[in-house]
Amino acid sequence: MxxxxxxxxxxEVRQDILDAQAKPMIGHRMKAFTELYTGLINKLKELLQTEHFVTVPTASGTALMEGAIRNCVNKDVLCCTYGAFSERWFKIAKACDRDADAIALEWGKVVKPEMIEEQLKKKKYEALAVVHNETSTGTRAPIEQIAQVMKRYPDVLLLVDTVSSLMGDKVEIEKLGIDVCLSSSQKCFALPPGLAIGVISERALKKAETVSGKGHYMNFLDIKDYFDKKGQTPTTPAVSLMYALDKQLDKMKAEGxxxxxxxxxxxxxxxxxxxxxxxxxxxxxxxxxxxxxxxxxxxxxxxxxxxxxxxxxxxxxxxxxxxxxxxxxxxxxxxxxxxxxxxxxxxxxxxxxxx
Ligand SMILES: Cc1ncc(COP(=O)(O)O)c(C=O)c1O
Missing domain, CATH: 3.90.1150.10 (Aspartate Aminotransferase, domain 1)
Incomplete structure (x- = not known):
């Protein structure tokens, strides 16, 4: 059962969404794929009310966490940790040889805007990394108030993991000034796992031009370049999952x-x-x-x-x-x-x- x-x-994934995956395969260099992919990117932009660059890598959300660090941070990043996934930001930054500092809180607590401001006053950081919805502890960080603080530090990029909140909780990406907003298909999108969803600001892309060690798979500039030129992804995408995402976005629009x-x-x-x-x-x-x-x-x-x-x-x-x-x-x-x-x-x- x-x-x-x-x-x-x-x-839980609804049957009609599961069924959508069973359409015949298409080549990812065919016009049919360009139509599917550019169509679903436009639908995402409309639902998320953003003009930022939107991308759907074939990967789980963690890959975009790593991508955000690799593309937006040369050296100094401030990570706020209050659960397993926010601790992951810190671990990834260290694993990518960046100099990460942490505002480390007990599990069950969340970071407050004044804690962030105190740290930003002490040291110049290139980015702040937070988790909006800490799935391990069931907490929600006050991203609206954090965003207010960040407006006073325009040189510090705001990287937000919304893996378990985007399309469920309210996340006003552009209004909040989020530079990299990332998510995964298997949470509030109610899709099978396998796709990551990234919304990347112009500021983040500009910063990426100055950052070394971006790696290959998640190089935001290469991904954008390929999309701008061809309306496709640089590597082979999970086409079947994209059929499901496309249908799910229509259903989300119908729900509102x-x-x-x-x-x-x-x-x-x-x-x-x-x-x-x-x-x-x-x-x-x-x-x-x-x-x-x-x-x-x-x-x-x-x-x-x-x-x-x-x-x-x-x-x-x-x-x-x-x-x-x-x-x-x-x-x-x-x-x-x-x-x-x-x-x-x-x-x-x-x-x-x-x-
Ligand atoms: C808040 C949060 N961030 C990151 C992740 C990692 O996402 P993924 O497993 O899609 O890489 C999860 C997964 O549960 C999560 O809940």
């Missing part, structure tokens, strides 16, 4: 981005109220994610047993991540899931746990 996925990626956001908010509210009543929330109050709830296992339940029972009924939730694996569990409410489906899941958890 298929278990409906309430895990924070890959998320504001409606999509409101649906995510309603699901988050429902799960978080239930969690507060029966357990407790892991994130610091006021910074709870809109797309995934990280719940403290205050009752000491066996999450593995709960998931086994849920599995028999056709649902899957997620245990905690990394070092908080035993302490927490997570219910994702992202992608195409509906409030009714969330209610059905919670009803089944109540029934199994006798809450």
């Amino acid at each position: 298929h278990k409906k996925l309430f895990i924070p990626g890959p998320t 981005m504001e409606n999509r956001y409101q649906r995510h908010l309603a699901m988050a509210k429902y799960v978080q109220e239930w969690a507060k009543k029966n357990f407790a929330l892991y994130p610091e109050a006021g910074y709870e994610s809109v797309t995934v709830s990280c719940i403290k296992n205050t009752k000491g339940i066996s999450v593995a047993d709960l998931n086994t029972e849920l599995g028999k009924r056709g649902f899957a939730i997620s245990n905690g991540y990394g070092k908080i694996k035993e302490e927490t569990f997570r219910i994702a409410h992202m992608g195409d899931l509906t409030l009714d489906e969330i209610k059905e899941l919670i009803k089944n958890i109540d029934d199994i746990l006798k809450l």
